[in-house]
Amino acid sequence: MTLAETKKLPSPVGESKTRLDVIEKVTGAAVYTDDIPFGPGLLHARVKRSPHAHAKILKIDYSKAEALPGVKVVVTGEDFPKRIGLYLVDKHIFARDRVRFIGEPVAAVAAINADIAEKALDLIEVEYEPLEAVFDPVYGASPEAPLLHPDMADYDVPNYIFPQAGTNIANHFKIRKGDVERAWEQCAAVVESEFYIPHVQHVPIEPHVAVARWDDDGTLTLWAASQSPFAQRNLIAKSFGVSQSDVRVIAPLVGGGFGCKAGVTMEALPVAIASKVKGRAVKLTLTREEEFFTNFVRQALVIKLKMGCDADGNLVALKNTMYWDGGASTEYGVNITRAGGYNSTGPYFFPNVHTDSLCVYTNHPIGGAYRGFGMSELHTGIEQTIDMLAEKMGIDAVDFRLKNCVKGGDIILTGMTMHPTGLNQCIEKAAKAIEWGKEAKPSSPNKLRGKGIALMWKAPSMPPNAGSSAEVKFSEDGTVTVSLGGQEIGQGAFTVMAQMAAGVLGIPYESVRVRGPLDTRYSPYEWQTVASRLTWSMGNAVVAAAQDARDQLLDLAADHWDEEVEDLDIVNGKVISYKSEQEMSVKDIGIYGLPNENFEGWKGGPIVGRGSFMPTYVTNLDFETGQGDRAVVHYTTGAQAFDIEIDKETGRIEVLKSASAFDVGRAINPELVRAQIEGGFIQGYSSAVYEQMLLKEGAMLNPSFVDYRIATAVDIPIEHHVDIIEVPQDDGPWGARGIGEHPMVPTIAALANAIYDATGLRLEGPPFTAEKLYLAMLDAGLVE
Amino acid sequence: MTIHTITCTVNGESEVVEVPAHWTLLQMLREKLGLTGTKNGCAGGECGACTVMLNGAPVNSCMVLGVECDGATIVTVEGLVKDGQLDPVQAAIVEAGGVQCGFCTPGVLISARSLLDRNPNPTEDEIKEALVGNLCRCTGYVRIIDGIKEAAKLNEPVVIKE
Structure with missing residues (x-):
C-alpha cells in the first residue's frame, strides 16, 4: 500500500461509529x-x-x-x-x-x-x-441559626476547601478581582437581581x-x-x-448516573x-x-447579583453572592460551592468581580453532584441578569453577549488566561437557528411569543491531580482489548475510547474491545466518571497506551525487516513499510513475536501498552482573593436558544424552535456528541418546566414519578437544532473536550429569557409550570 | 406463603413455574426464569422499564401477579431476536442512536413492538402516545421516536452484525 493510498483510508476518529454496547443493550443481555x-x-x-x-x-x-x-x-x-x-x-x-x-x-x-x-x-x-431545624441557607449562614455540625472544625478537609468554624458555612469561596465598589461609579447602567433555584433530583431509571x-x-x-x-x-x-x-x-x-x-x-x-x-x-x-x-439531590441555590456596564456596553463589575443549600452533609457539596465560585461570572469578561459562594448546612437532603454541578443553578441567575442589563442599555441581547463573552487571551475571574474558545461561533449559530432578530408574531391572539438565548461555560470540577490510566493488550485474532477505569454510564465512553485506540493503533474500530465490568482489582486507576472529563483525560491515557503498543509493534517490525521505524506504519491491522512495501499482520506478531533468521531464537512477545494522564498544571487559589495562575484545566462553552409561544388560557409553553451550539474541541464521534446534546437539553428542559422537590419542613411531598414529573415522550420539543463547534483543546486527544454535562446548563436561563420576551415577566425561579405562568400572567394583568 | 404452579409460554417456550402467590410477573421473570433483560425501575407501575407483552398487550410486569399468568403468552426483550436476527424495532433503534444507558431500552422496545403489531403505520403522535409510559432520562426520546418511525418501514428482521 502506498502512502497516498493509506491517506485515503478513513480514520475511526471523527466518525459516528455504532456504540460498542448497543447489541447487548437491545437484546437484554447487558448486565447491570x-x-x-x-x-x-x-x-x-x-x-x-x-x-x-x-x-x-x-x-x-x-x-x-x-x-x-x-x-x-x-x-x-x-x-x-x-x-x-x-x-x-x-x-x-x-x-x-x-x-x-x-x-x-x-x-x-x-x-x-x-x-x-x-x-x-x-x-x-x-x-x-x-x-430546631434550618431550612433556609440564608438564615443558616447567619449567626442566629443553630449549629448543625458543632464539630466541623475537626473534620478532615483538603486545603482548597474553607470551612468557617463556629458557623454553618462548610465552605466559603471568594473571588476578589479589581475593585467592585469603586467600579459602580464607572457604570452607565447597573441592575440587581435575586433568584431561587429549587432542589431537583437526578432520576436515573436504574x-x-x-x-x-x-x-x-x-x-x-x-x-x-x-x-x-x-x-x-x-x-x-x-x-x-x-x-x-x-x-x-x-x-x-x-443505568443512568448524572452524578448521583x-x-x-x-x-x-x-x-x-x-x-x-x-x-x-x-x-x-x-x-x-x-x-x-435519601441520596444526593441537586441542592437549591439563592443567588443575589449586581451587574454593571459602561456607556459603550462593556461589562465593568459583578457582585455575586450565592447561598447553596448544602443539606445535612456537604461532603461533596463543598466542591460544588467552589465550582460555583470560580465560574461565578459565567462566560463573560469582567474587570471587577466580587464573589462570595457559601456552602451552608441545612436540614434538607444532602446536596451532591448533578450533571454540571452548580452550573445550571449559577447560569440561571447570570444569564437572566445579562439580559436585564442589555435591555436597560437598549442593546440587543445577542450583540451584548458577542461583545462581552469570554475570548481567548482574556484574564478571567481567577487570574487564569482563557484558552482559545469558539463561544462567539456558538452564539451566532444558536441565534441563527431560531431566526434571532426576525420579527415573530404569535400564531393566535390567545398566545404570546418570545425568543431567548443563554450561554454557558464549565470546567471539569475536580481535584487538581485527578488522574487516568489505561492498558492495551492483543488477542490471537488481532483484536485489542482496552482496559480502563472510567465507567460507561450511557454517554458512550467505551465507544469513544475504542475509536481512539483504533485510531492510534491503525486497526479497525471493530477490532477493539473494552474490558468490563470495571473491577478495582484489575482495571487501571481512574479518579471518577464525573466532570465530563473522560473523553479528555481517560482519552489521553488510552491514546498513550495505544501509542506505547504501537511503538512496540513498529520497533519489532523495524528490527525484523532491518528498516527504520520512520518508514513504517500500521494500516488496517497490518504493519507496512512504505520503503520496501512489505507488510505483515499485527495478528501474527501481537502475541507470538517473530522468529529470528533460520529460527535461531525469537524476538518480541505479547504486546502490552500502558498509558496514563494527569494534569500537572492546576494551581491552588488564594483563600482571600480566589486568584491563582490556573484554576482549572479548560472550559467547554456553548449557547442555547428558544423560540416559544405561551398559551394565555393555560399558561402552557409550546416550543416552536430550540437550538444548541457547543464547542467540544473535536467531536470524536459526532452522533454521540449530538445524542449528549439532545438528551442533556431535554433533561434541562424538564428541570425548567416540570421538576421541583417539594420540601415542607424538610419532608419531600412528591417522592414518586406521579408527583415528581419528568418529561415524557409527549412533552418534548421534537426538533432540536444542534451545531457542533470545534476549536481544539491543546492537551485534548485530537483536540477534544468533554460535553456530557454542558447541554443542560443554559436551558433554564434560555427559557426564562424567552418567557420574559413573551410576557415581560421574570419569575423567581423554575420550574416554569403552566400553573405558575398562568397565575403570574393573571397577576400582571396579561390575562383576565 | 402459598406457592402456585403455573404454565405459561414465555418467548415461545412452554414453561412450568412455581411462583409464590404474592410475587409479581417481574419477579417471576427475573428470579424464576432468569430473564433479567426486563428491568425494575420503580416497582410501582410508573416508569415502564419492566414492560413486557402479556397476551399481545404491553403491561408493566411489576403490576401483574405471576399467578395471573397461568396459561398466558409472554414476550420479553429476550424474545425479540428470532433465528439470530434482530427485530426491526431493535435494528432501527440501534441505527437511530436511541440507546444510551440502556436501562429503559427493553421496556421501550416492547412498547414499540406492541405498537407496530397493532398499528403498522403509526403517526408521530401515535408513537409518542405509545411511549408515554416508558420514562427515559438519557436520550430525550427523539432518537427513540425516529427509530420507531424507521422500524415501521422495515418489513424484514435484520441480521445482527458484530
Missing part, C-alpha cells in the same frame, strides 16, 4: 448490578430512616427486630464511629448522636428476604428529641443498588451501580480502617451491614421513594 445472581445465601437489607429533620437520638431498641425469625443482623450508628466523605469528611454512615435530615439512615436490617427485612424495620424503636460481602480474610467485595469504583474503594477503606487493596469494587454497566452514583452515597450501607455477617453477601436496592430524597 441488579442482574448479577448471588444464589440463595444472599441477604436483603432495608434501612430505618429518620422521620425528623433535626433531632437528638435518645435511644434505639432493636431487640424485637433482632428476634424476628429470618433476621440475621441489625446495625446502628453505634457500630460505625468513623466518618466518610469525598471532600469534607463530615458524614456518618448511620446517624450517631443526632439526625440531620428526613431519610437519614438510623439503623438497618439484613434478613433472608426483603419482606422480613421490611417487617423488622417496624420493630425497631427509636426515641428522638426534636431540635435505582441505586449495591451488594457487599466481607470474607474471613478481611477483604471486602462490593458490587455497585457506580460512577466511581476507585473513589469508593478509597473512601470505604478509610472509613472502615482497612487497606485500599483489601477492598474490591466491581462496577457493571450503569459518584462518590459514596448508599454503597457504604450494605458494606457496614455485611461487616457484621462475614461471608454473606448483603444486597441493598433503594426503592423509588428512597431514590428521591
Whole structure:
C-alpha cells in the first residue's frame, strides 16, 4: 500500500461509529448490578430512616427486630464511629448522636428476604428529641441559626476547601478581582437581581443498588451501580480502617448516573451491614421513594447579583453572592460551592468581580453532584441578569453577549488566561437557528411569543491531580482489548475510547474491545466518571497506551525487516513499510513475536501498552482573593436558544424552535456528541418546566414519578437544532473536550429569557409550570 | 406463603413455574426464569422499564401477579431476536442512536413492538402516545421516536452484525 493510498483510508476518529454496547443493550443481555445472581445465601437489607429533620437520638431498641425469625443482623450508628466523605469528611454512615435530615439512615436490617427485612424495620424503636431545624441557607449562614455540625472544625478537609468554624458555612469561596465598589461609579447602567433555584433530583431509571460481602480474610467485595469504583474503594477503606487493596469494587454497566452514583452515597450501607455477617453477601436496592430524597439531590441555590456596564456596553463589575443549600452533609457539596465560585461570572469578561459562594448546612437532603454541578443553578441567575442589563442599555441581547463573552487571551475571574474558545461561533449559530432578530408574531391572539438565548461555560470540577490510566493488550485474532477505569454510564465512553485506540493503533474500530465490568482489582486507576472529563483525560491515557503498543509493534517490525521505524506504519491491522512495501499482520506478531533468521531464537512477545494522564498544571487559589495562575484545566462553552409561544388560557409553553451550539474541541464521534446534546437539553428542559422537590419542613411531598414529573415522550420539543463547534483543546486527544454535562446548563436561563420576551415577566425561579405562568400572567394583568 | 404452579409460554417456550402467590410477573421473570433483560425501575407501575407483552398487550410486569399468568403468552426483550436476527424495532433503534444507558431500552422496545403489531403505520403522535409510559432520562426520546418511525418501514428482521 502506498502512502497516498493509506491517506485515503478513513480514520475511526471523527466518525459516528455504532456504540460498542448497543447489541447487548437491545437484546437484554447487558448486565447491570441488579442482574448479577448471588444464589440463595444472599441477604436483603432495608434501612430505618429518620422521620425528623433535626433531632437528638435518645435511644434505639432493636431487640424485637433482632428476634424476628429470618433476621440475621441489625446495625446502628453505634457500630460505625468513623466518618466518610469525598471532600469534607463530615458524614456518618448511620446517624450517631443526632439526625440531620428526613431519610437519614438510623439503623438497618439484613434478613433472608426483603419482606422480613421490611417487617423488622417496624420493630425497631427509636426515641428522638426534636431540635430546631434550618431550612433556609440564608438564615443558616447567619449567626442566629443553630449549629448543625458543632464539630466541623475537626473534620478532615483538603486545603482548597474553607470551612468557617463556629458557623454553618462548610465552605466559603471568594473571588476578589479589581475593585467592585469603586467600579459602580464607572457604570452607565447597573441592575440587581435575586433568584431561587429549587432542589431537583437526578432520576436515573436504574435505582441505586449495591451488594457487599466481607470474607474471613478481611477483604471486602462490593458490587455497585457506580460512577466511581476507585473513589469508593478509597473512601470505604478509610472509613472502615482497612487497606485500599483489601477492598474490591466491581462496577457493571450503569443505568443512568448524572452524578448521583459518584462518590459514596448508599454503597457504604450494605458494606457496614455485611461487616457484621462475614461471608454473606448483603444486597441493598433503594426503592423509588428512597431514590428521591435519601441520596444526593441537586441542592437549591439563592443567588443575589449586581451587574454593571459602561456607556459603550462593556461589562465593568459583578457582585455575586450565592447561598447553596448544602443539606445535612456537604461532603461533596463543598466542591460544588467552589465550582460555583470560580465560574461565578459565567462566560463573560469582567474587570471587577466580587464573589462570595457559601456552602451552608441545612436540614434538607444532602446536596451532591448533578450533571454540571452548580452550573445550571449559577447560569440561571447570570444569564437572566445579562439580559436585564442589555435591555436597560437598549442593546440587543445577542450583540451584548458577542461583545462581552469570554475570548481567548482574556484574564478571567481567577487570574487564569482563557484558552482559545469558539463561544462567539456558538452564539451566532444558536441565534441563527431560531431566526434571532426576525420579527415573530404569535400564531393566535390567545398566545404570546418570545425568543431567548443563554450561554454557558464549565470546567471539569475536580481535584487538581485527578488522574487516568489505561492498558492495551492483543488477542490471537488481532483484536485489542482496552482496559480502563472510567465507567460507561450511557454517554458512550467505551465507544469513544475504542475509536481512539483504533485510531492510534491503525486497526479497525471493530477490532477493539473494552474490558468490563470495571473491577478495582484489575482495571487501571481512574479518579471518577464525573466532570465530563473522560473523553479528555481517560482519552489521553488510552491514546498513550495505544501509542506505547504501537511503538512496540513498529520497533519489532523495524528490527525484523532491518528498516527504520520512520518508514513504517500500521494500516488496517497490518504493519507496512512504505520503503520496501512489505507488510505483515499485527495478528501474527501481537502475541507470538517473530522468529529470528533460520529460527535461531525469537524476538518480541505479547504486546502490552500502558498509558496514563494527569494534569500537572492546576494551581491552588488564594483563600482571600480566589486568584491563582490556573484554576482549572479548560472550559467547554456553548449557547442555547428558544423560540416559544405561551398559551394565555393555560399558561402552557409550546416550543416552536430550540437550538444548541457547543464547542467540544473535536467531536470524536459526532452522533454521540449530538445524542449528549439532545438528551442533556431535554433533561434541562424538564428541570425548567416540570421538576421541583417539594420540601415542607424538610419532608419531600412528591417522592414518586406521579408527583415528581419528568418529561415524557409527549412533552418534548421534537426538533432540536444542534451545531457542533470545534476549536481544539491543546492537551485534548485530537483536540477534544468533554460535553456530557454542558447541554443542560443554559436551558433554564434560555427559557426564562424567552418567557420574559413573551410576557415581560421574570419569575423567581423554575420550574416554569403552566400553573405558575398562568397565575403570574393573571397577576400582571396579561390575562383576565 | 402459598406457592402456585403455573404454565405459561414465555418467548415461545412452554414453561412450568412455581411462583409464590404474592410475587409479581417481574419477579417471576427475573428470579424464576432468569430473564433479567426486563428491568425494575420503580416497582410501582410508573416508569415502564419492566414492560413486557402479556397476551399481545404491553403491561408493566411489576403490576401483574405471576399467578395471573397461568396459561398466558409472554414476550420479553429476550424474545425479540428470532433465528439470530434482530427485530426491526431493535435494528432501527440501534441505527437511530436511541440507546444510551440502556436501562429503559427493553421496556421501550416492547412498547414499540406492541405498537407496530397493532398499528403498522403509526403517526408521530401515535408513537409518542405509545411511549408515554416508558420514562427515559438519557436520550430525550427523539432518537427513540425516529427509530420507531424507521422500524415501521422495515418489513424484514435484520441480521445482527458484530
